[in-house]
Amino acid sequence: MTGTRLAGTRPRLLYPDPAGLIEHTARYGPQPSGLSRPQRQALIAEVGRAGLTGRGGAGFPTARKLAAVAAGHAPVVVANGTEGEPACLKDRVLMARSPHLVLDGAVLAAELTGAGRAVIVVHRDVREIMDEAAAERARAGLDRVRLEVRTAAAGFVAGQASAVVRWVQHGVAAPTATPPRLAQRGLRGAPTLVQNVETLAHLALIGRYGAAWFRSAGTPAEPGTMLVTVLGAVREPGVLEAGTGIPVGQLLELAGGASAPPQALLLGGYFGAWVEAARASARPFSSAGLADLDAGPGAGLIAALPAGACGLAETARVVRYLAGESAGQCGPCRFGLPAIAGQVGQLASRRSAEPRLLRRWLDQVDGRGGCAHPDGAVRLVRTALRTFGAELERHAAGRCSGGPAGVLPVPSGSGR
Numbered sequence: 001m002t003g004t005r006l007a008g009t010r011p012r013l014l015y016p017d018p019a020g021l022i023e024h025t026a027r028y029g030p031q032p033s034g035l036s037r038p039q040r041q042a043l044i045a046e047v048g049r050a051g052l053t054g055r056g057g058a059g060f061p062t063a064r065k066l067a068a069v070a071a072g073h074a075p076v077v078v079a080n081g082t083e084g085e086p087a088c089l090k091d092r093v094l095m096a097r098s099p100h101l102v103l104d105g106a107v108l109a110a111e112l113t114g115a116g117r118a119v120i121v122v123h124r125d126v127r128e129i130m131d132e133a134a135a136e137r138a139r140a141g142l143d144r145v146r147l148e149v150r151t152a153a154a155g156f157v158a159g160q161a162s163a164v165v166r167w168v169q170h171g172v173a174a175p176t177a178t179p180p181r182l183a184q185r186g187l188r189g190a191p192t193l194v195q196n197v198e199t200l201a202h203l204a205l206i207g208r209y210g211a212a213w214f215r216s217a218g219t220p221a222e223p224g225t226m227l228v229t230v231l232g233a234v235r236e237p238g239v240l241e242a243g244t245g246i247p248v249g250q251l252l253e254l255a256g257g258a259s260a261p262p263q264a265l266l267l268g269g270y271f272g273a274w275v276e277a278a279r280a281s282a283r284p285f286s287s288a289g290l291a292d293l294d295a296g297p298g299a300g301l302i303a304a305l306p307a308g309a310c311g312l313a314e315t316a317r318v319v320r321y322l323a324g325e326s327a328g329q330c331g332p333c334r335f336g337l338p339a340i341a342g343q344v345g346q347l348a349s350r351r352s353a354e355p356r357l358l359r360r361w362l363d364q365v366d367g368r369g370g371c372a373h374p375d376g377a378v379r380l381v382r383t384a385l386r387t388f389g390a391e392l393e394r395h396a397a398g399r400c401s402g403g404p405a406g407v408l409p410v411p412s413g414s415g416r
Helices: 021-028 037-050 062-070 089-099 099-113 125-140 161-168 197-209 249-256 287-293 309-324 331-349 355-365 373-387 389-396
Strands: 002-004 076-081 117-122 146-151 191-194 225-232 239-244 262-267 275-276 301-306
Touching: 021 099, 021 125, 021 197, 037 062, 037 099, 037 197, 062 099, 062 191, 062 197, 076 089, 076 099, 076 161, 076 197, 076 275, 076 389, 089 125, 089 197, 099 125, 099 146, 099 197, 099 331, 117 125, 117 161, 125 146, 161 191, 161 389, 191 197, 197 225, 225 249, 239 262, 239 373, 249 301, 275 287, 275 301, 275 373, 309 331, 309 373, 309 389, 331 355, 331 373, 331 389, 355 373, 373 389
Parallel strands: 002 239, 076 117, 076 191, 117 146, 225 301
Antiparallel strands: 225 239, 262 275, 262 301
């Protein structure tokens, strides 16, 4: 999979060629540094006016997180490039193409919050690239902030913010319950800003060019660009950069168009939602544009399921994977998800199953976990039951209209 230019204008994050420090500086210019306290406060306010929100899935306003951490004593910045979502590649493509933009954002976040240390937690595929970028900056004496690059833990839950902090501190990639919030007490008890690497790259550009520039793309309510992984039944699967709110169907066209007629789209990732392709195609790829479909951009994924595939079988594979990827720290994950995965598997394999029992289990698990993991799995299953209702009836009659599952990537050894 490769990065693709932003449709209709110059790219912001994904230029065609990877950039070393010299090329990066020539491309973007210098970033703010040595800011006084009033200047830091003014720039945080500018980030608020820009309307930047987290690009890791939660969509929390970035300026509010910056301000909360800046109010604490001796804070730390953690850049989250874990990308444990098997279907998503956007963060890895970003770090491979624009490593210095991510590091710029981490350094600027440290400057704005008063942190003297930034820990960059990255997927193993791009560790070498990020190490070299950090070394380039050290040789140039560029940053006053101490940068540390760490390899992220493998696994789905490893990307949750509290799991990233536990991994850095204790070598255990398991989420923790709140309170206290990480902004109050995180890494080694210090106020900690955990921010997705794409969000930090946008932050670096707002620091240079300001809120009005950032808002010149996207929608008024959800400004800026975003990175989207498009896969499945498209001719050119890859990572695209597009203005927030671009129609879903246009993103599929930017990925080369459909390679087979799509029956449904998985939007947002494995914690996302299945939606009929015909209903989703004209919708803006934004939180507001997808809200009434019980969907959203999430981790920035669109997976097109072709008409010749079974949506129930695909869902069963993913839910088995999610059940095996939990931290196993609470009842909903230890007992609820395996039971749900078993029922979905029976539905998919046309064996005796009880949809009513499954729906009751979904209600019992939803909102009762120690972290967001069970809730995300429940959302996926609920939307599958709704979207593939006709297929559910065929399976109950012992028939299936699809071929073997395998459209959605599931890591080897998990969920198979």
